[in-house]
Amino acid sequence: MPTFYYLSLEGITIGSTTLPINKTTFALNADGSGGLIIDSGTTFTYLAQSAYNLVRKEFVSQVKLPVVDASDSTGLDLCFELPSDPSSVKIPSLVFHFTDADLGFPTENYMLSNSSIMCLAIVGSGGTFSIFGNVQQQNFLVVYDLHEETLSFQATECDKF
Structure with a gap:
């Protein structure tokens, strides 16, 4: 019996750059x-x-923006120092390209911030495996169709349920 989905x-596109x-x-x-x-039980995407x-x-x-090491307090590898007016910060878009669909993420699904830093909520696995974690799944309805072996995402506002 399969254990994982x-x-x-x-592929992945950041801003207008499709990564090689x-x-x-x-x-x-x-x-x-x-x-x-x-895996909804894994916080970040690896x-x-x-x-x-x-x-x-x-x-x-x-x-x-300046890169800062906040890994001890955040568990995240890439963090940026925010300016005094964070509203001026321009964050590039993030799109995951799946076989039959492209999934674009709201900024809050890949950048976590407080008053002084902003961190990428994606980390390296240290190997060849990858996990699509729950920060990237937030505010999406995730539909598993086991019969058709498909997975669908629908943007939603989970706090409205």
Whole structure:
């Protein structure tokens, strides 16, 4: 009996830049390694390290704020120092490209902030596996169709239920 629900992620776009991630990066290997699973019990999304390195580099390039080390207090690898007026900060969009659909995220689903820092809520897995975590799933209805072997996302406002 299968234990995990695997997703077919083919690429990632940050702002207008589609990252040069090899399409096999998120593929499930014959030996059971690799792949991208969805897990609402995992807080952050963990990307295969090679993909995460590209994501991190692109966010650093596009955000244009000082990078700060807040990993001890946040558990996150990439954090930026916010200016006194954070409303002036321009955050690039984030889109995951799946086999049959593109999923764009609201900023709060990938950037977490307080009054002084803003952190990318995605981390590297340290290996080849990836997990689609719950921060990225927030305010989406997630529909599992086991018969058709499909997964659907519908943006919603969960606090309205």
